Amino acid sequence: MKILVCLKQVPHQDARLDVNGDGTWIREEGIKFEINSYDTFALEEALRVKDAGEAEVVVASIGPERVSQALRTALGMGADRAVHLKDDALAGSDALGIAQALAAIAREEQPDLVFTGLMSDDGNASSVPPMLAHLLDMPHATAVVKTEHKDAGLRIERELEGGALELVEIDLPCLIAVQSGINQVRYASLKGIMAAKKKPIAAKTAADLGVAELVGAAAAKVAIEKIEPPPKGDRAEILEGTTDEIVAGLLGKIKELGLL
Amino acid sequence: MSLLVVAEIQQGAIREASYELLAFAARIGGEVSSLVIGDAALASEFAKRGGGSTWSASDAALANYNVDGYAAAILAAVEASGADTVLISNTPVGWDVAPRVAAALDAGFVSDAFDVQDGRYRRRVFNGKLDAWVRSSAAKTVVSVQPGALPAIDNQNEGGGEVKELALELPKLRARFLETRESDAGGVDLSQADVIVSGGRGVGDPEKFPEVIQPLAEALGGAMGASRPVVDAGWLPHEYQVGSSGQVVTPKLYIAIGISGAIQHLVGMKGSNYIIAINKDPDAPIFEVAQLGVVGDLFEIVPALTSAVTAARG
Ligand SMILES: Cc1cc2nc3c(=O)[nH]c(=O)nc-3n(C[C@H](O)[C@H](O)[C@H](O)COP(=O)(O)OP(=O)(O)OC[C@H]3O[C@@H](n4cnc5c(N)ncnc54)[C@H](O)[C@@H]3O)c2cc1C
Numbered sequence: 243m244k245i246l247v248c249l250k251q252v253p254h255q256d257a258r259l260d261v262n263g264d265g266t267w268i269r270e271e272g273i274k275f276e277i278n279s280y281d282t283f284a285l286e287e288a289l290r291v292k293d294a295g296e297a298e299v300v301v302a303s304i305g306p307e308r309v310s311q312a313l314r315t316a317l318g319m320g321a322d323r324a325v326h327l328k329d330d331a332l333a334g335s336d337a338l339g340i341a342q343a344l345a346a347i348a349r350e351e352q353p354d355l356v357f358t359g360l361m362s363d364d365g366n367a368s369s370v371p372p373m374l375a376h377l378l379d380m381p382h383a384t385a386v387v388k389t390e391h392k393d394a395g396l397r398i399e400r401e402l403e404g405g406a407l408e409l410v411e412i413d414l415p416c417l418i419a420v421q422s423g424i425n426q427v428r429y430a431s432l433k434g435i436m437a438a439k440k441k442p443i444a445a446k447t448a449a450d451l452g453v454a455e456l457v458g459a460a461a462a463k464v465a466i467e468k469i470e471p472p473p474k475g476d477r478a479e480i481l482e483g484t485t486d487e488i489v490a491g492l493l494g495k496i497k498e499l500g501l502l
Numbered sequence: 503m504s505l506l507v508v509a510e511i512q513q514g515a516i517r518e519a520s521y522e523l524l525a526f527a528a529r530i531g532g533e534v535s536s537l538v539i540g541d542a543a544l545a546s547e548f549a550k551r552g553g554g555s556t557w558s559a560s561d562a563a564l565a566n567y568n569v570d571g572y573a574a575a576i577l578a579a580v581e582a583s584g585a586d587t588v589l590i591s592n593t594p595v596g597w598d599v600a601p602r603v604a605a606a607l608d609a610g611f612v613s614d615a616f617d618v619q620d621g622r623y624r625r626r627v628f629n630g631k632l633d634a635w636v637r638s639s640a641a642k643t644v645v646s647v648q649p650g651a652l653p654a655i656d657n658q659n660e661g662g663g664e665v666k667e668l669a670l671e672l673p674k675l676r677a678r679f680l681e682t683r684e685s686d687a688g689g690v691d692l693s694q695a696d697v698i699v700s701g702g703r704g705v706g707d708p709e710k711f712p713e714v715i716q717p718l719a720e721a722l723g724g725a726m727g728a729s730r731p732v733v734d735a736g737w738l739p740h741e742y743q744v745g746s747s748g749q750v751v752t753p754k755l756y757i758a759i760g761i762s763g764a765i766q767h768l769v770g771m772k773g774s775n776y777i778i779a780i781n782k783d784p785d786a787p788i789f790e791v792a793q794l795g796v797v798g799d800l801f802e803i804v805p806a807l808t809s810a811v812t813a814a815r816g
């Protein structure tokens with residue numbers, strides 16, 4: 243079995259976010275990046291299939307040079323190989339452009355199973371996985387919280403609202419977009435990190451993959467015109483002062499609400 | 503503009519969110535037609551209540567959501583209606599099928615929009631910390647709309663549009679629905695609590711819940727809750743989770759501690775009578791729904807508050 247894991251590097255969840263010069267994205271200089279939280283669960287799910295039997299796990303990521311760090315981490319956790327699509331021509335791609343590029347990688351790799359995250363923590367789009375599945379002519383399922391191999395396919399649980407679940411039987415090859423919490427994600431061991439140094443990261447360009455016309459700002463059908471802080475609603479009254487003063491303010495309110 | 507509204511059936515009725523799509527369509531402006539998948543009677547109901555000319559895809563194989571069948575039905579309705587803009591709710595059905603339909607149409611896709619002005623769609627990014635205005639330049643656009651974004655329109659007395667059965671040849675269904683399972687509350691029913699004290703990822707590690715969060719909840723005679731990452735990490739069982747995929751709560755007082763205020767958490771608690779937020783980040787979106795806030799370190803504020811509450815109780 244061959245498994246492809248699509249992994250995105252995103253600004254660290256605690257990074258300070260400042261809008262960039264032209265107001266269309268955040269300033270990326272000087273902030274830390276990490277693997278998209280949902281994608282760590284996707285990678286773990288793939289590694290569990292490998293642990294349980296025979297599987298090759300290939301991780302693929304699109305992004306600038308810094309992404310090689312994320313790929314090294316994934317290799318350290320146990321992935322076998324990595325593909326890094328690194329090309330300035332990708333700048334300004336929309337979700338369909340990213341999906342086209344990932345589809346080209348998948349066509350070279352011919353995986354039986356594709357794991358992605360449900361959503362990226364920066365764009366919050368939840369768009370790439372179903373698009374990629376369409377381009378690969380595979381069935382897909384999103385918000386998956388359990389996978390189990392059964393006959394020629396998988397039996398999966400999808401999360402619905404309020405904690406309800408939907409049980410689905412899905413044929414292979416297929417794409418599974420993983421919801422957070424599906425598993426407990428491992429850390430890269432020291433041994434794993436050492437071994438990762440010898441594992442290959444194949445660098446690709448859009449031209450190598452034959453997708454130069456399909457990616458980047460020129461091909462994008464959707465563009466961000468402006469990014470800004472959300473409108474200030476009826477913002478909370480903020481208590482200021484020493485801890486004692488703040489606590490007195492909170493206590494006063496709780497009494498006023500009749501809860502003490 | 504020619505709009506196709508994809509309504510959704512949940513537990514034998516049209517979802518409220520589908521009527522919100524009609525409001526979203528009205529804001530965009532243009533000719534509205536609709537699609538109801540899985541139930542011809544509900545298709546006529548939607549047509550009568552504002553859906554306009556409504557397509558019904560009532561093949562028995564569409565009685566439950568499955569991606570291949572639903573994608574085929576939506577694509578057939580886009581073709582039949584000639585719509586250039588497709589609206590669908592960002593629910594477990596919508597987020598699963600909409601991007602796939604967009605790719606099949608080579609359309610622009612706007613995910614989880616909650617507003618539209620002059621052809622630009624507004625959506626939250628970075629888990630609620632920023633907003634993006636996006637525009638589609640494609641001939642066709644698919645938009646998934648955040649449930650609750652706009653008040654529903656329900657044109658009960660409009661007379662209504664005609665209902666037509668959609669001619670549809672279903673493909674092989676490669677993902678097959680087996681069953682749904684309701685959540686198991688596991689004995690923790692937050693809906694009865696007057697006070698809920700919830701901790702988020704900012705609480706940092708599992709030991710801090712019994713040390714810092716639980717004592718405040720107990721001092722106030724309330725219950726403890728949590729955001730999703732806390733449950734994902736296994737710090738607390740799923741029953742404690744508040745939000746779109748956890749419990750929806752409306753206590754007299756909700757105290758959010760180390761919780762940023764992502765939309766999926768807010769939908770679970772914004773109906774609370776009074777909300778206090780404690781967070782070290784002054785820009786955390788939780789302060790936009792709270793009435794009272796403290797910008798500071800929870801490990802300093804919360805234990806001091808717990809002592810003060812305990813002392814006040816005597
Ligand atoms: C389909 C779907 C369903 C979801 N369902 C839910 C759901 O039901 N419930 C839910 O909660 N989420 C849900 N989520 C996840 C949601 O998008 C957010 O990721 C999540 O709510 C974030 O949790 P958080 O606020 O605890 O963590 P973060 O966003 O990481 O916020 C942590 C906060 O703690 C603050 N902090 C850190 N240290 C301190 C300190 N010492 N003192 C004070 N403050 C501190 C930080 O400033 C930050 O604001 C869902 C997501 C999806 C896609």
Ligand SMILES: Nc1ncnc2c1ncn2[C@@H]1O[C@H](COP(=O)(O)O)[C@@H](O)[C@H]1O
Binds near residue numbers: 248284359365368369
């Ligand atoms: N640049 C990228 N490189 C690799 N995978 C990606 C990239 N962007 C998105 N993905 C995958 O698609 C999922 C959903 O992302 P999105 O549609 O951007 O919210 C992510 O969790 C990743 O698995």
